[in-house]
Structure formats: structure tokens, C-alpha cells
Amino acid sequence: MAFTGNDASLARLAAELQRGLSGYVLPPGDPRYSAQTQIDNGRVQLLPALIVLVDSVADVARTLKFARQHGFRLTAKAGGHSAAGYCLNSGGIVIDFSLMKAIRLEGDTLRVQAGTRWIDIYDYLSANGDGLIPVGGGCAPVGVSGFVLGGGYSFASRSYGLSIDNLITLTIVDADGNIRKLSADSTNPEDIALFWACRGGGGGNFGIVTALHLQLRKPHTPTMLVAQLRYRAEQAQDVLGFYNEWVETLPNELACYGIWGPYADPGSGKTISAFGFTCVYNGDAAGGIDLLSPLFKRDPFFSQINNMTLPQFETMVGRSTLVDGRRAYIRSGEVPPKGLTSGFVTTLDKFMTSAPSQDTFMVWTHAGGVISDVAMDATAFAHRGARFMPEIKAVWPRDDIAATRTNVEWAYNFFEELRPHFSGAYVNYIDPLQTDWKRMYYGDNFERLLSIKHQADPDGVFNFQQGIASAFEPDGRQPLDLSPLNRTFVE
Ligand SMILES: Cc1cc2nc3c(=O)[nH]c(=O)nc-3n(C[C@H](O)[C@H](O)[C@H](O)COP(=O)(O)OP(=O)(O)OC[C@H]3O[C@@H](n4cnc5c(N)ncnc54)[C@H](O)[C@@H]3O)c2cc1C
Incomplete structure (x- = not known):
């Protein structure tokens, strides 16, 4: 419920x-209040009644009980990268x-509080980690909490699994304000069920996470080979047709993510629409170069190779996919093996090549490897069979409100045309206009998630x-109803 009282x-x-x-409690007049309402997606501009640092x-626990007692809506904010701004609320x-x-750091594990961002961990491990890496985000400012609760793809996931596969315990405050430590080894069946749900069920659903205990990994070699290659749009059928088959032959140690967006043409200096790959090899440089040679032979107009630790690489490229306060609409899809067909x-x-904004880009995760060795129902994450997880980021300037409909409809139509190729979508790229979103995000795990939700949070505090328990379903008819983009609760 939104607060309806007066200022006094x-x-x-x-x-x-x-x-x-x-x-600290920050009411709207506090000088620190405004900065805390700014999140990655600048389209989201919501004003809570109170922000509690x-x-x-x-x-x-106290804030949760207070919110319940006085009938306030409640959301949690960690890194503030929710595509739909579900970390904020209005009133x-x-x-x-x-x-x-x-x-x-404890041996080869890491204990972090819920406000930690991946950049904090990369900095910390670079100084203290003795070469250990987390299964963490490719974008440095993303929050660990939201990332892990939705699953968590890393460049090292084909080697070591998702972030949730490397989660040892979670401390949460539950809907009654009790502090609970969750793990797969718990003796309490309700804690085991909650731990299952929190591994892929998505942020904001089952409790407020206050701390996470993460398994770290020792990579095969101290540094990794990282390569970036770019090709012209005209090469797409040839190069992506090859890539679609070639990735099936790769060892788990190699991940080749895709990207498509605007680049400076090295010949003319003009901005062109180009695609390419960001590849990370968990092994020695010579082996990585050998494996990547078929991509280098296909005539990229730009290529770059580095040998560095994964945290160094993530710190280097980790801001390139940010919306960074501009306006954005984000969609995702799950693509099975060999799914990047000619169509x-x-x-x-x-x-x-016809995106209405030059700020727009798309990226896709190269999944599989040991991620797919885990059973589909072992955690709430329902996309173990995915090979690629494309994400479109329609991005336009913050001051260009008038461009909203054109950009949203373009991105919407784009992914609707791809829908027959998709077998699901990723909850960490949550999309308020995604029709049939419960099946898309959770597949066959949805019913179990809903039953855990009813048991753990019968009053709908979260x-x-x-x-999970929302009855909301967007209307996919044209012209699109854009109002779901601008709200976090359904009345
Ligand atoms: C630039 C960029 C790059 C990304 N790269 C990757 C990537 O490489 N791999 C990948 O898998 N994903 C990636 N993502 C997606 C990212 O994992 C999700 O956006 C994630 O939800 C962000 O978490 P956050 O804590 O930053 O965001 P928030 O907006 O703070 O939180 C996201 C959701 O979780 C809830 N939440 C936050 N904190 C808590 C808490 N303590 N307890 C319970 N619920 C909580 C919020 O209420 C909200 O619903 C990327 C996103 C962006 C914007």
C-alpha cells in the first residue's frame, strides 16, 4: 500500500x-534521498515514501516489521540494476x-553482505584473493544479491556453473521478520524449500537477503585469454551460421558471448552496425588462440587479444553494457543449442540495422558447459538447456521522453518475431511487457515456486x-499499453 498521509x-x-x-531513514527532503532513487535504467523514476539505509x-528485520505494522509497501535494493526498477516503489x-x-575471505569461500557489488569483490580479490575468482557478473556495478537470486551467468559459468551453483548459504529476513540461514544442508524442510526457491526464483520474492556465502574457484591458469572480435553486418549469415555449429565443438573452458551494436568503422570513422564476440578462455594463452583461430580467419574488421585475470577483464569491460541513467527497455529470450538459425x-x-536509437545494442550469453549438468528441477533456475541467452537493450537519451514508444515498440516487435525460436526468458532481464511471463521465466518450476511462496509469504509481504504470486499479465495487443513499464505494483 502507498503511504497516503501528510508530511507531518x-x-x-x-x-x-x-x-x-x-x-538511517531518508525521507524525501533528506539531501541523500535523491541519489538513492537513481538506478541504472533512467526511465524508472519512482519516489518511495521512505528510503532506509x-x-x-x-x-x-525492524524495518520489515515496521512496514507491515503501518501498511507500507516494501522493496529491497542492492545494486539497482533491475531492468524494470522493481527494487524501487512509489509511496x-x-x-x-x-x-x-x-x-x-574464508579459505576458498567468500562471505559478503547484501549491498556488495561485483566490482567490490573484484577489487577485494585482486588484493587478497591469491588468484581465486567468484562466479560473478560481467558488469562491475551489478549487485551480488539481485544477480545471484535470478541465477547469475559469468564468463566462467561454462567451467564452474551459475552463481547459484556456487552459493553455499543465504541469510534472509523472512516475511515474519525472522532471521534465517538457508542452505541445501539445512535440517528444516522449509529452509531447504526456500533455499531452492531463492536459487533462480528471482529477487524480491521470498525474503530479504542480508548476506551470502559464495564458493570461489581457482582458474586453470592465473590469467585467462580474452579476445574481442567485430564483423560487419553483411557477414552475419556466414559468421553466425558458422558460430552456431562451432560452439557445439568447444570445451567448457571457452565461452564466446555475442554482441551486436554500433561501432566506429575503422575505414570511414562513421558509426556502423556491427556484431562480434567476447571470448574468455579458462586456460593457457596458446591453447585459447588455437581454439579461436576459426573466428580470426573469418575476416573481423577489429580484433583484440589480452591475457589477464578475469576480475581485471571484468573491471576493464564492466561498464560497456550499462544503461547508465539513460532510458531503456530490456527483453530477453532463451535459445537452445543450434538455435541461431539462418531465420x-x-x-x-x-x-x-534499423534500430531507432544509436545507443541500442544486444548481447548474448554463451551458456551450456557444466551449467547443463545440473538437473532442471535441482534449483528454481529453469534454463539449464539454454545455449544462448540473448538480451536486447533498447537505450535512448534520458531527456528524450518522446522517443519512448518508438523504441519500446521496436524492441517488443523484434523479440516477438524471435519468439518462435525462444524456449523461455531470463528473470534477471525482467520485462513487464513479457506475455506468459511465468512460464517464460520459470518453465516447469513455476508450480513449485508458487506453492513455496504461499507457504513462506501467505500475506504477500514480498x-x-x-x-511469483502476482496475477498480472500484460496485454500484448498493439498499440502496446506502456503503463506496466512505469509501475512496480499492480493495484
Ligand atoms: C549492465 C548489466 C549487466 C549485467 N550482466 C549480467 C551478467 O553478466 N550475468 C547475469 O546473469 N546477469 C547480468 N545482469 C542482470 C542482473 O543480474 C540483474 O539485473 C540483477 O537483478 C541485478 O541485481 P542488482 O542487485 O544490481 O539489482 P536490484 O535492482 O537492486 O535488484 C534486483 C531485484 O532483486 C531484488 N533484490 C535486491 N536486493 C535484494 C535482497 N537483498 N533481497 C531480496 N531481493 C533483493 C530487488 O527488489 C529487485 O527485484 C546485468 C544487468 C545489467 C544492468
Whole structure:
């Protein structure tokens, strides 16, 4: 429920909440309030009644009980990269984890608080990690909490699994304000069920995570071979047709992600629409170059090879896929092995060479490897069979509100044309206009997720527009109803 009282009553409630906290309550007039409402997707501009900068697990439990007592909506914000802005809300309370970023190395595991971002971990491990790496994000400022709860693809996932496959324990505050430690080894069946649901069920659904215990990995070699190659749009059928078959022959140690977007033509200096690959080899440089030679032979107009640690590489490229305060609409799809067919590539070419905004790009994860060795129902993550996970990022300038419909409809139509090729979609690229979203995100795991949700949160404390128990379904008819993009709760 949104707060409907006046300023004086809100100030009284803020003061009451503040008295029991070690962190800070920020009402709208506080000088720190505005910065905390800015998230990666600048299209999302929501104003909560109160933002609470929590400083301890006790702060989280107290804030949750306070929100329940006074009927406030409640959402949690970690890195603030939710594509739809579901970390924020309008008129409710946001639990903001910016102050909770402690990191501790314990042997080959890492304990982190819920506000930690991947860049914090990369910096920490570069100084203290003795070559250990996390199964973490390719984008440095993304929050660990949201990332892990949805699954978590890393450049090292084909070698070591998803982030959730490297999650040892989660500490959460549940819907009643109790602090619970979840793991697969728990003796309490309800904790085991919640742990299952939190591994792929997506952020904001089952409790508020306050800390995560992560398994780290020792890569095969201290540094990895990383290569970036770019090709002209005219080469798409040839190069992507080859790539579609070639990736099936690769060892798990090699991941070749795809990208399509605007690049400077080295000849004319003009911006052209081009595609390419970002490849990371978990092994020695010579072996990596050998494996990648078929891509180099296909005439890229740009190529670059580096030998560096994965955290160094992620820090180097980790801002390139940010929306960074511009406006964006983001969609995703799950593509099975050999799914980048000629028809698929024709659609990519048609839409990417006619994107209405020059800021727009798409990327795709190269999945498989040991990710696919885990059973589909072992965790809530339902996309173990995916080979590629494309994501389109329609991005346009922050001040160009008038361009919203053109860009959203372009991206919508693009992925609707690809829909027959998709077997699902990734909840970490959550899309308020995704029709049939429960099946797309959760496949056959949805019914089990819903039953755990009813058991763990019968009063719907953790609820939002696309929360597990929500009845919301967008209307896919044209012209599209864009209002779901601008709200986080369904009335
Ligand atoms: C530039 C960019 C690059 C990305 N790269 C990758 C990638 O390489 N691999 C990949 O798998 N994904 C990637 N993603 C997707 C990313 O994993 C999701 O956007 C993720 O949800 C972001 O988490 P966050 O904590 O930053 O965001 P938030 O917006 O803070 O949170 C996301 C969701 O989780 C909820 N949540 C946040 N904190 C908590 C908590 N403590 N307890 C419970 N719920 C919580 C929020 O309410 C919200 O619903 C990328 C996204 C972006 C924008």
C-alpha cells in the first residue's frame, strides 16, 4: 500500500522508525534521498515514501516489521540494476543496502553482505584473493544479491556453473521478520524449500537477503585469454551460421558471448552496425588462440587479444553494457543449442540495422558447459538447456521522453518475431511487457515456486508487479499499453 498521509505524519513515522535503527531513514527532503532513487535504467523514476539505509540484519528485520505494522509497501535494493526498477516503489519503503558491503575471505569461500557489488569483490580479490575468482557478473556495478537470486551467468559459468551453483548459504529476513540461514544442508524442510526457491526464483520474492556465502574457484591458469572480435553486418549469415555449429565443438573452458551494436568503422570513422564476440578462455594463452583461430580467419574488421585475470577483464569491460541513467527497455529470450538459425540471423540483421536509437545494442550469453549438468528441477533456475541467452537493450537519451514508444515498440516487435525460436526468458532481464511471463521465466518450476511462496509469504509481504504470486499479465495487443513499464505494483 502507498503511504497516503501528510508530511507531518510521515515525519513522525520516520522519526519513530529511526529510533530503533543503527542505519538511517531518508525521507524525501533528506539531501541523500535523491541519489538513492537513481538506478541504472533512467526511465524508472519512482519516489518511495521512505528510503532506509540499513546497517545491520536487525535494521532489516525492524524495518520489515515496521512496514507491515503501518501498511507500507516494501522493496529491497542492492545494486539497482533491475531492468524494470522493481527494487524501487512509489509511496512505500525501500530497504537500501548501500551501507552493507562487508566482504570476508574464508579459505576458498567468500562471505559478503547484501549491498556488495561485483566490482567490490573484484577489487577485494585482486588484493587478497591469491588468484581465486567468484562466479560473478560481467558488469562491475551489478549487485551480488539481485544477480545471484535470478541465477547469475559469468564468463566462467561454462567451467564452474551459475552463481547459484556456487552459493553455499543465504541469510534472509523472512516475511515474519525472522532471521534465517538457508542452505541445501539445512535440517528444516522449509529452509531447504526456500533455499531452492531463492536459487533462480528471482529477487524480491521470498525474503530479504542480508548476506551470502559464495564458493570461489581457482582458474586453470592465473590469467585467462580474452579476445574481442567485430564483423560487419553483411557477414552475419556466414559468421553466425558458422558460430552456431562451432560452439557445439568447444570445451567448457571457452565461452564466446555475442554482441551486436554500433561501432566506429575503422575505414570511414562513421558509426556502423556491427556484431562480434567476447571470448574468455579458462586456460593457457596458446591453447585459447588455437581454439579461436576459426573466428580470426573469418575476416573481423577489429580484433583484440589480452591475457589477464578475469576480475581485471571484468573491471576493464564492466561498464560497456550499462544503461547508465539513460532510458531503456530490456527483453530477453532463451535459445537452445543450434538455435541461431539462418531465420534467426535474418531477424537480428533486419532489426539491429534499423534500430531507432544509436545507443541500442544486444548481447548474448554463451551458456551450456557444466551449467547443463545440473538437473532442471535441482534449483528454481529453469534454463539449464539454454545455449544462448540473448538480451536486447533498447537505450535512448534520458531527456528524450518522446522517443519512448518508438523504441519500446521496436524492441517488443523484434523479440516477438524471435519468439518462435525462444524456449523461455531470463528473470534477471525482467520485462513487464513479457506475455506468459511465468512460464517464460520459470518453465516447469513455476508450480513449485508458487506453492513455496504461499507457504513462506501467505500475506504477500514480498509482492510486486511480476512477483511469483502476482496475477498480472500484460496485454500484448498493439498499440502496446506502456503503463506496466512505469509501475512496480499492480493495484
Ligand atoms: C549492465 C548489466 C549487466 C549485467 N550482466 C549480467 C551478467 O553478466 N550475468 C547475469 O546473469 N546477469 C547480468 N545482469 C542482470 C542482473 O543480474 C540483474 O539485473 C540483477 O537483478 C541485478 O541485481 P542488482 O542487485 O544490481 O539489482 P536490484 O535492482 O537492486 O535488484 C534486483 C531485484 O532483486 C531484488 N533484490 C535486491 N536486493 C535484494 C535482497 N537483498 N533481497 C531480496 N531481493 C533483493 C530487488 O527488489 C529487485 O527485484 C546485468 C544487468 C545489467 C544492468
